[in-house]
Amino acid sequence: xxxxxxxxxxxxxxxxxxxxxxVTGIYLGAADLLERNSEFLRQRALIAVFDYGDPERxxxxxxxxxxxxxxxxxxxxxxxxxxxxxxxxxxxxxxxxTTLRAYGVPFRGMGFWGPVQGILAVSPDLTRTLGLVIxxxxxxxxxxxxxxxxxxxxxxRAGIAIAPNPSGPVLRIAxxxxxxxxxxxxxxxxGATQTxxxxxxxxxxxxxxxxxxxxxxxxxxxxxxx
Amino acid sequence: xxxLDSPGGKALVLNLWRExxxxxxxxxxxxxxxxxxxxxxxxxxxxxxTFATALSCATISVLRAYTPKQVRMMVQVLIxxxxxxxxxxxxxxxxxxxxxxxxxxxxxxxxxxxxxxRCEAFAAKNPAWPSFLDGAGAGLGYSLVLIPIAVxxxxxxxxxxxxxxxPARELWWHQWTIMIMPTGAFFMLALIVxxxxxxxxxxxxxxx
Numbered sequence: 243x244x245x246x247x248x249x250x251x252x253x254x255x256x257x258x259x260x261x262x263x264x265v266t267g268i269y270l271g272a273a274d275l276l277e278r279n280s281e282f283l284r285q286r287a288l289i290a291v292f293d294y295g296d297p298e299r300x301x302x303x304x305x306x307x308x309x310x311x312x313x314x315x316x317x318x319x320x321x322x323x324x325x326x327x328x329x330x331x332x333x334x335x336x337x338x339x340t341t342l343r344a345y346g347v348p349f350r351g352m353g354f355w356g357p358v359q360g361i362l363a364v365s366p367d368l369t370r371t372l373g374l375v376i377x378x379x380x381x382x383x384x385x386x387x388x389x390x391x392x393x394x395x396x397x398x399r400a401g402i403a404i405a406p407n408p409s410g411p412v413l414r415i416a417x418x419x420x421x422x423x424x425x426x427x428x429x430x431x432x433g434a435t436q437t438x439x440x441x442x443x444x445x446x447x448x449x450x451x452x453x454x455x456x457x458x459x460x461x462x463x464x465x466x467x468x
Numbered sequence: 469x470x471x472l473d474s475p476g477g478k479a480l481v482l483n484l485w486r487e488x489x490x491x492x493x494x495x496x497x498x499x500x501x502x503x504x505x506x507x508x509x510x511x512x513x514x515x516x517x518t519f520a521t522a523l524s525c526a527t528i529s530v531l532r533a534y535t536p537k538q539v540r541m542m543v544q545v546l547i548x549x550x551x552x553x554x555x556x557x558x559x560x561x562x563x564x565x566x567x568x569x570x571x572x573x574x575x576x577x578x579x580x581x582x583x584x585x586r587c588e589a590f591a592a593k594n595p596a597w598p599s600f601l602d603g604a605g606a607g608l609g610y611s612l613v614l615i616p617i618a619v620x621x622x623x624x625x626x627x628x629x630x631x632x633x634x635p636a637r638e639l640w641w642h643q644w645t646i647m648i649m650p651t652g653a654f655f656m657l658a659l660i661v662x663x664x665x666x667x668x669x670x671x672x673x674x675x676x
Binding site: 253265268275280283382383384 | 539546553645
């Protein structure tokens with residue numbers, strides 16, 4: 243019987259239905275947990291990039307409350323030259339949202355091995371960086387992958403000058419000890435030259451675009467989560 | 469008859485050493501290169517592969533009498549895929565940060581030769597419990613090779629073990645960058661295969 247065509251088709255359909263339904267059921271059962279995990283990781287990234295505290299020491303409720311109180315999805319700006327849209331985040335000093343602490347600039351582009359996605363925090367006057375968090379990257383672990391580690395990201399918290407620069411790139415990622423009279427230098431990671439070059443290209447591209455976009459009027463802010 | 473004399477017990481032990489999938493059969497080694505630079509990632513990958521192999525083998529064994537031979541490999545892939553997806557969900561739920569790093573490789577367990585190999589070679593011809601043990605043995609045999617590779621690579625490449633810094637490492641440890649790269653896994657895998665074959669030859673066996 244097992245070699246009859248109708249049985250073969252019926253068997254395949256049956257197996258596909260049973261296992262497909264089981265996987266779908268498990269996914270639906272776990273969907274809330276997966277979504278909560280994903281949201282928590284994103285909120286922790288916002289806490290880190292806007293320097294609201296050490297996300298490792300805050301519990302889930304505190305992280306969620308801080309983000310809900312102080313971070314809002316700000317305006318949308320469009321670069322007239324490239325058409326790139328920025329959905330900027332606005333991070334405030336206080337729960338009353340009276341003083342703007344930083345803009346969060348989401349960026350995404352190619353690293354050396356794959357896409358790199360993150361958020362760059364910049365001062366409200368767009369003259370210096372205040373933080374950097376990498377949300378997604380596929381660089382070599384231990385080498386290029388260190389772009390998400392403090393050895394690289396803390397330099398952006400210390401403040402890299404990012405005002406428009408008519409005579410060169412907005413910022414430079416180069417060997418430690420390179421000249422830094424203009425405050426635009428970021429120490430590269432040893433052994434990760436190609437990733438650092440890709441990051442330099444990616445950040446400069448977004449920052450130049452951001453400066454052009456911020457010279458344009460704001461569009462309606464998006465609704466939804468920050 | 470003791471456990472080790474039962475068909476399942478024999479299959480489990482065979483997969484751990486004499487027919488170890490990595491250093492004897494040299495199959496399923498793609499992920500060896502990708503996931504062994506951190507021990508935590510390796511242990512989770514091994515857990516996912518063992519889970520998927522054991523349960524896929526048991527399920528395929530249960531269905532073997534009804535599975536038409538013309539579509540048996542399609543059925544096997546479908547069943548393997550279901551268990552691998554479930555393992556991926558579990559990792560996303562409980563270890564989201566590790567999943568971010570090795571998620572693509574967990575998905576690729578579906579195409580790992582160890583699973584198809586055990587399903588075809590053993591589960592398609594044997595009862596469920598021995599097949600479960602055979603699959604579990606293949607997963608544990610894979611872990612037996614990957615975990616020592618990961619220990620060496622993490623210690624030499626990062627100066628940590630399970631993410632914890634080695635004691636006083638600033639005094640004695642020097643980074644071996646090559647151990648972080650896939651090249652380091654090639655060297656370590658070759659070294660382990662050579663050591664195991666050397667041991668087998670000394671015992672009077674035939675090397676892989």
